[in-house]
Amino acid sequence: MKRDSVIFLCTGNICRSPMGEGLLKHAIAALPDSSPLKTLRVLSAGTFGEDGMRASSNSIIALDKVGVDISRHVAQSITQEMLDGCFALVAMTQAHLDTVRRYFKTMPPHSFTLLSLVPNAAHTDILDPYGYGMNTYIEVRDEIISAMPHLVKFLEKEYK
Incomplete structure (x- = not known):
């Protein structure tokens, strides 16, 4: 199976993973047509979510403010099949990676927290904004945005 x-x-x-998915899709769309990243599938999933739920309204609004539409997002749980086709698993917290390691037999070749790619980041976990106000969603969005150039650079280097 191709990763x-x-x-x-x-x-x-x-909340967080749909924002990451939407922002990476947006970043890849801005790359030249010759970029190998144009062939990547960008997805998101949850460790303990309820399949079929929509993205939170605050996540939709926070991304809409920067021109990214995730209003059609439908939640899904991570599966072994998804992991088997995955080149890079980008977790919002170390606990998410630990959960996958605990419950699944194999990990993708590249598995890391998003903020671990950001030099001198104050922390590696992105706060769960669920249940907080719009300001928290915007802070989370901006934290994910700050990591996007680092993620794109990593993918351009590693994904052939």
Whole structure:
């Protein structure tokens, strides 16, 4: 099976990981047509979510403010099949990676927290904004945005 996907991972797949998915898709769309990243599938999933849920309204609004539409997002749980086709698993927290290691037999070749790619990041976990106000969602969005150039650079170097 070809490993041709990047999967963003959070808990419920309704806040952080859909934002990561939408922002990476947006970044890849801006790359030249010749970029190998154009062939990547960008997905998101949750460790303990409820399949079929929509993205949280605050996540949709926060991304809409920067011109990214995730209004059609539908939550899904991570599966072994998804992991088998995954080139890079990008988790929002170390606990998400630990959960996958505990419950699944194999990990993708590249598995890391998103903020671990950011030099001098104050922390490696992105706060779960669920239940907080719009300002928290915007802070989370901006933290994910700050990591996007680092993620794109990593993928351009590693994905052939």
